[in-house]
Amino acid sequence: ETGVTQTPRHLVMGMTNKKSLKCEQHLGHNAMYWYKQSAKKPLELMFVYSLEERVENNSVPSRFSPECPNSSHLFLHLHTLQPEDSALYLCASSQEAGLPHEKLFFGSGTQLSVL
């Protein structure tokens, strides 16, 4: 069983749809993250959760709504997205949040296409 699992692997949605991305970590970590990876741009940190509490929100539009029901699960709810939101969305986890020496463990990502 891989450490961090993301579903679905691919998602195509219209601008009026509502969908959710799911992430699950089996590493016993306390921190979980959402990153956005667009073509030609560095990875962008979107949200950070520590023990189910959101500790970071990097000016992400409200059409992206994260949810962390427990330390093992993280969701990203999507609604009324724009074509420029098409990207690879990566989930990651680490033992703790906010410590500079922590290494992150990533999932394989969800490739999102907004039509």
Added chain:
Amino acid sequence: AQKVTQAQTEISVVEKEDVTLDCVYETRDTTYYLFWYKQPPSGELVFLIRRNSFDEQNEISGRYSWNFQKSTSSFNFTITASQVVDSAVYFCAPSSSNTGKLIFGQGTTLQVKP
């Protein structure tokens, strides 16, 4: 301000060649950590190495080695005797002791041809 630069956008080598990936991290922080991650075609980023800014000792681990020079802000990563499976995007990612956040470079796409 903090800035990480991976000047090489794409590198192509033939199998068994050595290849060095460059990274320059400009910061006023006196303490920080430096990471390299690999992103194969499957998508997930995989942790490779981590160094702290106090330790400039160069190390070798299998086919991987790294050269950190604080004076020039460079943290280069070398793969010896490259293999086709090394084909991936490689990210240099420093983290600030102040914020604990990783700052990812643009990435270098390495293609190893058989």
